[in-house]
Amino acid sequence: MNRRRRSNPIRVFQAxxxxxxxxxxxxxxxxxxxxxxxDSAVPRISEFDPFSEWTDGHCRLVYxxxxxxxxxxxxGWAMRNTNNHNVHILKxxxxxxxxxxxxxxxxxGDTVHLRPAICDKARKKQQGKPCxxxxxxxxxxxxxxxxxxxxxxxxFWRHTEHAIFFQAxxxxxxxxxxxxxxxxxxxxxxxxxRVRGLAVLLAKEAALGNKLMSLREPKRxxxxxxxxxxxxxxTSTISEPDAGYCSCPPFECMCSYQQPLATSLHQFPPSPTTxxxxxxxxxxxxxxxxxxxxxxxxxxxxxxxYDFNISADIFQSEEIFQMxxxxxxxxxHGNQSNDIARSPPTLLDLGSGTIHREFKTExxxxxxITSILTNDDSNNSSTSxxxxxxxxxxxxxxxLINNNLxxxxxxLYMDAKIDDLAFNVQKSHYYHQPSLENNYRHSFEGLDNKIxxxxxxxxxxxxxxxxxxxxYTKPIxxxxxxxxxxxxxxxxxxxxxxxxxxxxxxxMFTDLDFRIxxxxxxxxxxxxxxxxxxxxxxxx
DNA sequence: TATTGCGGGTTTT
DNA sequence: AAAACCCGCAATA
Numbered sequence: 290m291n292r293r294r295r296s297n298p299i300r301v302f303q304a305x306x307x308x309x310x311x312x313x314x315x316x317x318x319x320x321x322x323x324x325x326x327x328d329s330a331v332p333r334i335s336e337f338d339p340f341s342e343w344t345d346g347h348c349r350l351v352y353x354x355x356x357x358x359x360x361x362x363x364x365g366w367a368m369r370n371t372n373n374h375n376v377h378i379l380k381x382x383x384x385x386x387x388x389x390x391x392x393x394x395x396x397x398g399d400t401v402h403l404r405p406a407i408c409d410k411a412r413k414k415q416q417g418k419p420c421x422x423x424x425x426x427x428x429x430x431x432x433x434x435x436x437x438x439x440x441x442x443x444x445f446w447r448h449t450e451h452a453i454f455f456q457a458x459x460x461x462x463x464x465x466x467x468x469x470x471x472x473x474x475x476x477x478x479x480x481x482x483r484v485r486g487l488a489v490l491l492a493k494e495a496a497l498g499n500k501l502m503s504l505r506e507p508k509r510x511x512x513x514x515x516x517x518x519x520x521x522x523x524t525s526t527i528s529e530p531d532a533g534y535c536s537c538p539p540f541e542c543m544c545s546y547q548q549p550l551a552t553s554l555h556q557f558p559p560s561p562t563t564x565x566x567x568x569x570x571x572x573x574x575x576x577x578x579x580x581x582x583x584x585x586x587x588x589x590x591x592x593x594x595y596d597f598n599i600s601a602d603i604f605q606s607e608e609i610f611q612m613x614x615x616x617x618x619x620x621x622h623g624n625q626s627n628d629i630a631r632s633p634p635t636l637l638d639l640g641s642g643t644i645h646r647e648f649k650t651e652x653x654x655x656x657x658i659t660s661i662l663t664n665d666d667s668n669n670s671s672t673s674x675x676x677x678x679x680x681x682x683x684x685x686x687x688x689l690i691n692n693n694l695x696x697x698x699x700x701l702y703m704d705a706k707i708d709d710l711a712f713n714v715q716k717s718h719y720y721h722q723p724s725l726e727n728n729y730r731h732s733f734e735g736l737d738n739k740i741x742x743x744x745x746x747x748x749x750x751x752x753x754x755x756x757x758x759x760x761y762t763k764p765i766x767x768x769x770x771x772x773x774x775x776x777x778x779x780x781x782x783x784x785x786x787x788x789x790x791x792x793x794x795x796x797m798f799t800d801l802d803f804r805i806x807x808x809x810x811x812x813x814x815x816x817x818x819x820x821x822x823x824x825x826x827x828x829x
Numbered sequence: 830t831a832t833t834g835c836g837g838g839t840t841t842t
Numbered sequence: 843a844a845a846a847c848c849c850g851c852a853a854t855a
Contacts, residue, residue: 362833370834371846379834382846408831409849440846 324349326378326445326456333451342468344444346460352453359453362446366434367405367466371443382441383434383459384412386466389420391427404466405431436462 324331326349338350340358342365352359362368368381387403394400401420406412412431420427434441437459447454466472 370832372834372836372838372848373845374836376835406831407833411831443846 324454326447326454331447331449331454333449335451337452343465344455344457345442346457348455348457350455352455354448354450354452356453359446359455362444363469364444365465365468366442366444366461367407367469368444369407377447379446381444381446383436383443383461385432385434385441386463387415387429388432388464389422389425389427390430391420391425393420393422393425393427395422400464401425401429402464402466403429404469404472432463434459434461434463436460 334351337353337356340352340356341350342358342363344350344364362379362381364381367384367386369384371380371382373380384405384407387401387405389401392400401422403415403421406415416428416430418429419425420429436442440459442457442459442461445454445456445458447456
């Protein structure tokens with residue numbers, strides 16, 4: 290069945306800078322990342338990355354051996370096991386996302402993006418089912434992932450005695466599916482259509498939980514907070530609405546995201562190279578009508594309040610449960626003016642019962658907010674650029690818009706990522722420490738005289754190098770990136786915080802800032818590499 | 830019923 | 843040969 294792709298694989302990304310691997314390239318300037326999942330020996334490290342659910346792009350992370358998520362090899366993406374005939378490395382490939390055949394738009398402006406079942410049989414049953422949007426006559430169909438040179442993005446997991454190594458290859462070229470927890474919750478409930486009662490109940494419980502969380506706020510540390518923020522941005526705030534989809538439960542989308550004005554559409558940087566549009570003939574063009582855009586007045590149309598009350602100011606049920614409302618394709622344009630008056634958009638994760646306050650684009654851009662978030666009163670460009678490094682998810686690439694650039698169509702979705710990469714390069718530059726780097730490299734020499742990681746992929750052969758022209762001038766502290774109401778992995782976070790190795794807050798905030806959710810090479814890990822100790826793959 | 834991992838096997842490059 | 847993919851099986855939730 291998938292032989293279709295085999296017989297005519299899509300290689301359009303291969304010669305393009307936005308092809309898989311672009312993300313890792315930014316982090317290839319240090320030996321800290323100089324391991325590959327296939328190496329006969331991987332370094333033994335003592336500091337680990339917080340678990341990242343939505344890794345995207347080429348990246349390598351090292352998790353604690355006792356990380357439950359890592360042990361489960363879980364991912365926000367729908368990843369299925371793929372036999373790579375290597376018992377020591379678990380390989381998984383992305384199944385893409387389940388979308389409506391008509392690419393219908395929900396009243397919120399979002400699109401249907403269900404989580405494909407991992408089981409082939411279950412997935413086949415999913416396909417062809419009516420679109421969950423009652424007003425739509427479309428059918429569900431798989432939008433396959435082709436983010437790795439036309440093949441699905443792949444994840445690799447390797448367990449050692451001391452850590453769990455994770456490596457991803459490729460950049461997802463499709464929307465995120467709903468979170469696994471959401472999918473499971475809906476399945477548990479037995480129906481996808483309407484779960485209003487439960488949703489409201491969970492919303493209340495989540496609000497209570499948020500209150501409790503706030504009491505423990507001081508324990509939170511930057512790395513995980515940054516992770517959380519970036520995840521929020523990527524998952525359901527700036528990015529997904531921009532891309533035309535959200536992470537709300539697709540059967541009960543709760544985003545009250547307001548589509549930006551058409552006048553600000555398509556403001557993507559031009560591609561540095563010619564580039565063939567991925568063969569997603571219907572999907573993206575449809576999205577382009579409203580997605581990937583930015584508010585024309587980002588400075589004023591914001592209500593930077595993050596209070597969490599269970600009452601109507603958290604969400605408006607009429608907005609949350611509006612699947613029965615007629616579709617409003619022009620929703621974005623017709624209701625823009627109402628945006629300010631509306632309640633802070635929220636979404637409810639049915640799996641965790643957590644209410645997420647939508648971190649809207651305009652919020653993000655609002656000067657008052659950003660000044661708080663960055664804890665940095667300077668306005669120099671390098672610092673502000675740093676705000677866009679929170680993640681390399683395809684979604685948040687749209688944050689990296691150069692708003693003054695000429696109009697290009699949103700086919701340049703991937704190109705926007707290039708900009709992301711550029712910033713990531715800067716990030717790497719900031720971390721660039723030649724002395725350390727040399728030490729790391731020495732520690733690996735003789736093991737593998739491999740090509741730099743970023744180039745360790747045929748997709749990258751034509752990748753042009755970005756200069757690090759905008760070096761960071763000072764550390765970026767992000768402990769103010771706190772939005773308690775959005776933190777839905779608190780237990781996990783606490784486990785990280787409680788780690789004695791992370792007792793030093795200053796270290797946390799300086800070394801771990803950008804390791805989170807953006808597949809930043811683990812400079813901290815690098816510092817902990819024991820030059821003589823490696824976990825060797827016994828059989829290969 | 831679905832997920833997850835394993836592994837034999839086939840096809841394509 | 844390597845990689846991608848298909849399929850069935852078993853354990854588990």
